Ligand SMILES: Nc1ncnc2c1ncn2[C@@H]1O[C@H](COP(=O)(O)OP(=O)(O)O)[C@@H](O)[C@H]1O
């Protein structure tokens with residue numbers, strides 16, 4: 384299943400010369416980098432949560448962030464759309480280049496950034512308004528759509544979030560009346576509706592049954608032609624199923640990054656192999 388990935392392992396020292404995913408003459412193609420995370424360190428007050436983390440997030444690929452609870456996965460996602468800006472005691476160092484431009488710079492318009500880099504948080508946070516309005520709000524602010532177009536886009540986003548069948552008759556109901564798992568899918572629909580270039584998903588399936596999980600995984604796969612996806616998951620099978628690349632974090636440091644099959648089956652670091660085989664955390 385992951386043969387395509389294995390054959391395109393971007394081994395150090397490889398000379399990238401070909402403009403497609405096919406290896407030729409032993410050469411591997413490395414996809415374009417959408418987000419280049421360079422030497423990112425992060426502190427909550429005096430407590431370090433990330434230490435000198437560097438990795439590429441490849442365009443139109445799914446990258447999974449894995450690692451034991453508390454290793455900094457959510458923190459790294461939050462840095463990628465400048466959530467720490469909202470808190471005085473959260474300090475970021477380093478650079479994150481989005482299409483080559485440092486998004487941690489002072490001159491970056493954070494609202495524009497968050498339209499380009501959308502995030503679905505671990506704990507669902509629907510706005511205090513109807514189900515329909517939760518999905519429509521971003522489009523109303525950013526696009527000029529007719530009511531018919533807006534209805535269609537809301538339905539499309541809710542279908543892709545595997546929620547449409549459950550809410551189609553109660554779109555005017557308060558979003559807070561939904562269950563936790565439904566709220567999580569609603570937030571996913573809200574984020575996908577504005578079609579961000581990068582979508583950050585923090586454990587999007589943690590409260591979902593296997594059927595909804597399969598639907599969300601299919602949706603993530605379907606987003607790849609138009610978006611770049613970073614997903615935090617504690618479900619290793621899920622990472623193996625959907626991620627093209629996997630990053631293993633441990634105690635705030637990046638231990639290993641590479642094509643998913645390589646990280647899972649051919650780990651370079653002992654800590655990675657212990658984690659992916661269930662002998663740690
Ligand atoms: N708001 C916060 N204030 C202080 N420390 C925090 C806060 N959020 C997370 N941390 C700490 O930062 C570390 C990384 O947390 P987090 O990124 O949430 O880990 P993960 O998502 O991998 O479980 C943990 O030690 C956690 O306790």
Ligand SMILES: [Mg+2]
Nearest residue numbers: 456457458505
């Ligand atoms: Mg987390």
